[in-house]
Amino acid sequence: MNRPATAVVTTTLSLLSLTALTACGGSSDSDPAADKPKANAPASAEKAPSPDERLADIIITTSDTDGFRVQETQDEYIFAKSSDEVTVDKPVCAPLAYAMNQLPLGDPQASLTRVASGQTDAETELTKGTTYTYVTLSAHASGDARSAFTDARKAVDACGSGFTAEANGDESPYDSVTPEKVTPAGDESLGFKSTITFRDVKHVLHGEIVRNGDVLAVYFSVDGMAMASNRPSDVKLSPTVVKAQNEKLG
Secondary structure (H helix, E strand, O other), X not given: OOOOOOHHHHHHHHHHHHHHHHHOOOOOEOOHHHHOOOXXXXXXXXXXXXXXXXXXXXXXXXXXXXXXXEEEOOHHHOOOOOHHHEEEXXXXXXXXXXXXXXXXXXXXXXXXXXXXXXXXXXXXXXXXXXXXXXXXXXXOOOOHHHHHHHHHHHHHHHOOOOEEEEEXXXXXXXXXXXXXXXXXXXXXXXEEEEEEEEOOEEEEEEEEEEEEOOEEEEEEEOOHHHHHOOOOEEOOOOHHHHHHHHHHHO
């Protein structure tokens, strides 16, 4: 490409990698036992779980999502490893850049990301092909989750004309951002959609942010296969995946 690489490319490569792993029979399913803390001795049974342990306990797994496979993301294809690596031409839009690149919002104590792929019969009207819904959970100190959610709401309201994010020499321009109605969940929730143009083809991306106490859940959907094959896409978030995760937040 003549233009700089974009986050879209990294997302596409990640999705292609996931598909290849599945086709080859390799299993990178998230192992619930591996994520959960090991049983402690009775003497420490009353010790409160750490933020990392708490997220590992409530993140969705394949067994929670009817017809979907939940896997860890591929680090080699991510846009940025942390929000510190991301710059945005409109600072107010930064929460959206994080949300659409599997980065946590605010100043989390811990975060965890999974990607759910698949399609159930009930969702065939949403998309033709495989749905990829990214889920990023983050645990926060008291008050930080609320503040981060407020910043995200401001970003949705202020970034209608789009913005550009950059990280590690890669540039990701978003053409527009629009609020989108979602099913209420947690203590507060908001939805949005964004459009991007890649190789002169328009794609619509969908996101949702839910706050439940001091935990934030960020959902994001993309059709990397459509981008790779240069065809338009508009893939909604999987209701099955979002509902399953929202129920575990409680």
